[in-house]
Amino acid sequence: MDKAFGFDTVVQEVQRPLLAAKIEAASARKGVGLVKVFGRRSGFIALQASLASEGVDICLIPEEKFELEGPCGVLAYLKDLLERNSHAVICVAEGAGQDLMHPAGEPIPLDEAGNPLLGDIGIFLKKAIKAAIPDSTLKYIDPTYMVQAVPCTSPDHIYCRVLGMHAVDAAFAGYTGVMVGQVNSHSVLLPSSVITQSARKVDVNGRSWTRLRAAIGQPLFRNSTAPARKKQPA
Structure with a gap:
């Protein structure tokens, strides 16, 4: 299907916390705005909201595995962003990075309905960023219930x-x-x-995800020879 009912409303509403994160991050030296959005198994909301916003620097979704540590990891790229721009905004889907919070080979536990019991990637990233960049000023925003209780567009x-x-x-x-x-x-x-029969997934080799990475200059957060993409002018 082209889209589900309510998708456009959620994407529009997510712009508010993303803008708030941008303002908070830009108001402090080494400011980091971290926003967690819907997306247990797919990252369509994080992708489209980041594409609609002009302030997101890093977007993390469940379909694209990423490294946190190391020269190609998220933390190294975040440090570089803070050195160059003095602030950064991260939009993360709630199902992203689950492999980082569970030991290798250990299955993710399920609830009574068979849905995976997700770890809180927002809190996990918040702690990791503060540990890696202790002099940063981090503002964490979880607008989950805010975007559910609004009139539709x-x-x-x-x-x-x-x-x-x-x-x-x-x-x-x-x-x-x-x-x-x-x-x-x-x-x-x-x-x-x-x-x-199955959840719809973002094609990480498709046009939408490639378009977002090109727009915000996001590299692959894993060992790869692919060069980082230059951020396009507004």
Whole structure:
């Protein structure tokens, strides 16, 4: 499906904490703004929110594994950013970096519904940054419940109404076990089993993630010969 209902609203609302993190970080010497957003298994919100914002310097998502330590790690790049710009903003999806918080080979525990019990990557990064850069001024923002309790934007309101109308049409037509969605701008009925069989993931080799990395100049945070990308002018 092209998108889920509420996605545009969340991306729009996440701009507020990202802007607050930018202002707080820029107001202090070696200021770091750290914002944790939705994204247990996929990083679409972090990706799109970072692309929409002009202040994000590092974006971390579950699909892209990263190193924290070492010359190619996040901390080394963050130190370089602070030396060059005196401040930095990090947007991290809640499911990112889970492998860093669990010993190698140890399975991630599951809850009663079968969902992974995630470690708090926000607190984990906060402690790691303060330990590696003790003279930094770090502001950590977790807007999880703030972005859930807001009125939807006009495009999402219209999208929800359209989905509701087509759902009623499908019910009167006798269809069951289906979901209404939008594919290539067309409203369609899709089997629920197909929709729920797997989580949709960000393609880290695709255009959207590549576009974000090019826009903010983010390198690969792992041993690689790929050069860091230059940040494009606004």
